[in-house]
Amino acid sequence: MNDVHRLGPTAATPYRDTVLAAWERFVDGEDSVPGVRPEVVVSWHRCREQYRVDPLLRAAPVAVEQIDHTLEHDVVFTELGGLAASVAQDVDNLSGIVTVADATGRILAAWGNHTTLGRASDSNLAPWYCWSECAAGTNGMGTALEGHGPVLVRGAEHWCQAFHNWVCAGIAVRDVVTRAPIAVLNISCWRTALPDATGAWLSQAVATTRRTLRSRARDSGTALVAAFTQARARPGIALAAMDTAGKVVIADETASVLMGVPALTPAIDPTVRWNPGLPDLIGIARYADRQAAHNPDWVGATQVFTHLADEPTPVGVRPVFVSGRMVGSLLSFGVVEGDQVGELEAPARPRVPQGARRRIVALRENRLVLLRPSEVHLAEADGNDVWLSTDEGRLRAASAGLDRLDDDLADAGFLRVHRRYVVNLDRVREVERGDKGELSLVLDSKAGDRVPVSRRNAPGVRRALGI
Incomplete structure (x- = not known):
């Protein structure tokens, strides 16, 4: 781990104090938590509103006993295990541990400092236990499975108070075709900052495994x-x-x-x-x-x-x-x-607890903004970022990738009309037809947003609007 690659700001005391105070307010139901990294706030929101994880949970739950791994997954686990074992000595010197977990967050193996392994077992940070975000809240392994790229979680950034003394960083290996997670590699330290090279090492380890998957x-x-x-x-x-x-x-x-x-x-x-x-x-x-x-x-x-x-x-x-x-x-x-085949299932969506209200999560600087679907006019892709045109102005969506947002909002009256745009059909005011038959949608926003409809999506738009 010689390359320098920072995963986030240093864990200075003022930041720790800011995060802890913000965590206490958020656990009590507040949504405004300035000073906390946006990716952490989004994870907290999932833990509180979607997964209903108890912030006073003392230890991760036992993993579900099920074997559904393919041979391809077994190869990935073996490769990651070899990489983890090779860096175990460096991690031991940091009084840290390195773990490999599967796509459900079940820890398969752990290496590293024996004292830290013993302390980790007090929180069930060990094989046979589940560290998905829906099981154990915001943490390196579980939160990495929810997104892309290295994820750093330090101290009070963990959703569960019992894990506030840990610092961890994880990265998921994803299927190169479906983009579904296969495994996650994680490094954890007790009350000790991770080295700057951690993110680079994690990314390099995943890149090695990804090359195998891409060749296949x-x-x-x-x-x-x-x-x-x-x-x-x-x-x-x-x-x-x-x-x-x-x-x-x-x-x-x-x-x-x-x-x-x-x-x-x-x-x-x-x-x-x-x-x-x-x-x-x-x-x-x-x-x-x-x-x-x-x-x-x-x-x-x-x-x-x-x-x-x-x-x-x-x-x-x-x-x-x-x-x-x-x-x-x-x-x-x-x-x-x-x-x-009959009626096909829609792409799987996260389970929303009964009685929970549908919300679209957006970010304004480091503040979480919770929007009702009716307040969103359209979503626009800008690379991996998604921007929302809303009654509150232009905001960045918390979810990365327009495809995921399209899936989540398909049953809320939203429709993909172009490779770059998803539109709230209830906010369409006019439909314009060009000289060559092309369609554009004019929305009832203050700016009068005009959205092109691609040729391939035009039949679906006509059906949805009844024109």
Whole structure:
């Protein structure tokens, strides 16, 4: 750990005092906590409002006994374990420990200073226990599983008071195709600051593992293209190959028009695969993955809305396997053979406790702003950031990535109208049609925001607005 990479401000006494005072107010129900890092405030909000974690929890709960790891996940755990063991001596010298946990926050193994390991066991910071954010509140492992990149949590930034003497930093390893977490690597110290190089070491360790996953994903992309090429021998069928995240690897001329992607242009690498902007495909991909896990011979049939028609198009779904592992599906448009999929599940959303009010979390500097959906006009992507046009002005969304916000608000009257925009349909005042038939939405905001509608999203917008 020789490279310098800071994860956040130094743990100076004034900051510790500010955070502790803010934590006490937030636990008592206040929302204004100036002086606390925004990513910590957002995590606190999840712990208090969404997960209902007891801030007086003394120890992490026992992990659920379930084995659902794939061979690919086992490889990741082994690689991370080797990396953790290699740095164990450095961590021992810091009186710290290093842990590896799975995607649910279950600690699989721990290395490091024996005295610190013993102290950690008092809080169940040890194998067999769960440190997801919904189980143990804001902490390095659990909060890293909620986001991307290294996460530092120090002292009173932990949601649970019993963990305020710990400093920890974690980073998640994510599937390069679905972006779902696979594992998390974490370093923890007792009342001792982590070295500046911690973030760099964590990032480097994950990059090493990610290279393995990306190579495997490229092989899967090649296999999908090969399956597509073989299946094209059947004439008269519009055909596409889709990965397990609902992204297109290759499509023929007809399917490319239906899906709004380039024709016969392979996208082998997972970072450049085509996103057709059809939410139904995500549900199909997940449903096919579950069915194929129980029955490798499963073939399904359903209907999806495409970019050309106002009515759904029949589509057949046939999983593609490599060495017994499903890597994607072949989609045959116009085909109705196979088990009827029926109503597909929407992308999974975090569980909201009964009686909890729907809120959209935004940030104004380091202040948390809680908005009702009706107060938000639109969301606009700006790289990884999302900006909200609201009755309170322009605010940065706490959630990173427009796709996640789109999923969370799909049942609250919001609709993806463009790759950069999600709009509150209740705030649409006018629909403008251009000379070439293109659509724009004018919102009832003070600024009269005007939002373009992409060609591929126009049919869905027309259906939603009844025009």
